[in-house]
Amino acid sequence: AQKITQTQPGMFVQEKEAVTLDCTYDTSDPSYGLFWYKQPSSGEMIFLIYQGSYDQQNATEGRYSLNFQKARKSANLVISASQLGDSAMYFCALSMEYGNKLVFGAGTILRVKS
């Protein structure tokens, strides 16, 4: 069965520092995608970054980068130069070629301290 694990229920980071949010996944599909979403207190899910299983380079989007280690089945999100507005819940999600759904992890709450 496909599964996503986020082992950090909550994280604190000092403003302007970098932080890594962990995500491991389990799938036997050869083709899959990994997403990270941000959910602020307003509730809306905001897309941050995507990594395909066949992508050779780690994905980057502005201050967000994805540390993709395929052999270890991990897809950690790195946020550089944290800002107060980064305080939110962060979800890792796995999309498979077969199965027609996006499987979400339990999320990590990030709090940025000034």
Add this chain to the structure above:
Amino acid sequence: DGGITQSPKYLFRKEGQNVTLSCEQNLNHDAMYWYRQDPGQGLRLIYYSQIVNDFQKGDIAEGYSVSREKKESFPLTVTSAQKNPTAFYLCASSIIRSTNEKLFFGSGTQLSVL
């Protein structure tokens, strides 16, 4: 601006009552989804639809029903058979259903039982 509109933002249900959550998108997306989010947990798929007049059950479809009569609309009915309906409900859409297509989310509906 294109996007997904969910209404109402807050909804209260009495015992034995059916309630319907609205989801409308003007992104011209083919695929639409309903997710349920419980406190401290990730999102779980209730139903999804890839084309008009067709939809499939997700992981937790019992006690819910949907329709897809128009491309833009995908309402969710929480029936009296759903014994624990209190949750945050998120509607999403994507261009098509594939591993690399990101989901766009609405701002959610919080459903509570009176």
